[in-house]
Amino acid sequence: MSQDSPKLRGRPPSKTARRKALAAAYEILMQDGLGRISIEAVAARSGVGKPTIYRNWANASELAMAALMEGHPEIAAAKKQSGLGDALMRQIKDIVQVFATTRGRQIALALASADPDSEMTRAFRNRIILSGREAGRQLLDAAVQRGEIQTPSDIEVVLDMIYAPIFYRLLVGHRPLDVGFAEALVEKAVELLKCQSGP
Amino acid sequence: MSQDSPKLRGRPPSKTARRKALAAAYEILMQDGLGRISIEAVAARSGVGKPTIYRNWANASELAMAALMEGHPEIAAAKKQSGLGDALMRQIKDIVQVFATTRGRQIALALASADPDSEMTRAFRNRIILSGREAGRQLLDAAVQRGEIQTPSDIEVVLDMIYAPIFYRLLVGHRPLDVGFAEALVEKAVELLKCQSGP
Amino acid sequence: MSQDSPKLRGRPPSKTARRKALAAAYEILMQDGLGRISIEAVAARSGVGKPTIYRNWANASELAMAALMEGHPEIAAAKKQSGLGDALMRQIKDIVQVFATTRGRQIALALASADPDSEMTRAFRNRIILSGREAGRQLLDAAVQRGEIQTPSDIEVVLDMIYAPIFYRLLVGHRPLDVGFAEALVEKAVELLKCQSGP
Amino acid sequence: MSQDSPKLRGRPPSKTARRKALAAAYEILMQDGLGRISIEAVAARSGVGKPTIYRNWANASELAMAALMEGHPEIAAAKKQSGLGDALMRQIKDIVQVFATTRGRQIALALASADPDSEMTRAFRNRIILSGREAGRQLLDAAVQRGEIQTPSDIEVVLDMIYAPIFYRLLVGHRPLDVGFAEALVEKAVELLKCQSGP
DNA sequence: TATTAAACGAGACGGTACGTCCTGTCTTGGT
């Protein structure tokens, strides 16, 4: 056994209340955006008491992040890889599709405006923003092992160059975040990886 | 004459008030962060009346952006170019240096949380976030004209791959935003540009 | 010099807001009682903002006292006195009539539960509770001057014996507070005043 | 017989819990006053659970009254009576001494702010406030039987005139509640009783 | 001696109200 019960006493926290609050928060996020979320509004819409919300989340920002994490699709590396380009293409298209929505926009805003040092923010960042990047790292490793590419120098920077543009377009909004962009991004990424220390 | 008066009656708007408000807003941004800025606080600190502030800016977010734009160094392409790599290196290092500060952090936050459709937000975005990217486009054009590189396909995506990682590290914070990063980024960018349409 | 204006600037406090808040507070007092008054409820019913209420009164208790003082009938000694007994009778009956109502009950409760050291409480006490007692002192003085009675020793205690029973019945509620009581009280009071230092 | 033990199974109510709650409530009353008492605070200070407190008392006000009644000295008529004046003096001084304390103040407040129709309030009123008055009635009866005074008309009003001033000074606070007051009050009371339908 | 059921402490629940802060508007008197 791993984790002996720390003397569980008193009424246990209600999972229903948690669920209802998260659902209400999510609805508000989708309808009105991150800026309009408030503990007050979530309490009113969900029928959950304010103190209960504060017992579960430290502030509106954490609640928003929790709501956005709930049921967020896992961005993972494809298992069967027919080649680096294809695998990357499938993954990047997935990510772009997920983020080119209201939810994606709210995710970016939530991360940007959250307290960068909070535990919750770290979890959110790792789970939502960086998980795709980590999956990308696995794709690269696999390609190296298959001999498809050489081990890239400065892999962290390479990963940033591949995954940052998605987040960038999402937040800055100077150019559309669409399939065409995803395809061009993957093409350039593959170029970069294949031409390493080129001729 | 300077200011063609459409009627010129009554007391003219005070530039001093504007300046004082911007200065106070900037101080609050640097000391307490974007989340703590408020018209109330700026009015109190600057001695400027609230209605005067509302006359100049629509809300706290716009005031913050205005304060951050005031006196922001112009990121421009170096005039004398000894080569694409050197020029890019100089510029990227400048940008990283500017953004790896409290001010840079506040700029990113302000952009992320601003109304994306407002006039002010667009101006802020073009002036602060995208000006480096546009200067980069000029550097690339010049290098093409010098014959140093071929015309890159998908130039918008290439520019994103070069400039997005800076903003990405600033906001996501998973890796440091420092000189080492700037050097690696430029190295990779040059690789990408030179190896276009591979070996 | 007395009290020159302390540089009156800014928007002056709204007397309308004050009035509306007092009226709403009074309604709640009459309908639901002192225990149900709350700044929240007064703000909601009156349409006056909570901060405005707090600007005018320190807490719900003071607001309640202010509402009860507003328009409270002045209990004064009758001008034309046909004799101590008659004058006293008229006044005591007036007081009993005023206090044998919901308003009277709320007044007693408000005084009992208010911070005894606050400025407002003192004013309330003097204006509402003790004003009748002071008027009674004047009646006694006049009767002395007319030679109707001798100067009573321990006038403070005598006044308490006359006026305390009203308040006592109101709060303790062991016996009714009605006209019969008023008549008996005055009769006894006159006996006490006339029989001073016995037969 | 009416209602013998209806089954009496399971753990019996703990007298210790009752005692601890009353003690904690009393401490809070003495230290912070009636306004600061709360079930929450009593539970925290006593280590007794909130439901246990609610099982014993209906609300904070009743708990406060119970705590104030616990161990309250019985105000009774002295057995050996050397005369009406002496007996009254001894009793009134006792009462004044008991009420001229923090406890006395809290008692008055508790009574004033309690629900006047509750069972507990009635018990509290009879036991604490009116017991002195009833003892006074016995003193008067005894004096009548001894032939010391005539049977007073309107005995209820006379009793109010003697006992109300104590409560009045306690709550209104316009004059001190001290020995001098007690002496003057008794003197006036005796005057009133002896001069009945005077010369 | 074992069973069993009520009362226990702990503590989360949905609520209400608190008193503070800030919003954006409006209304003064002063420059």
Place this chain on the structure above:
DNA sequence: ACCAAGACAGGACGTACCGTCTCGTTTAATA
């Protein structure tokens, strides 16, 4: 006409208690 000052209605903040409700844990009469 514009300023500063500052009051206004509105509304969210985060906290304190309310009185109720599960929990798992005593505890003592009963079987």
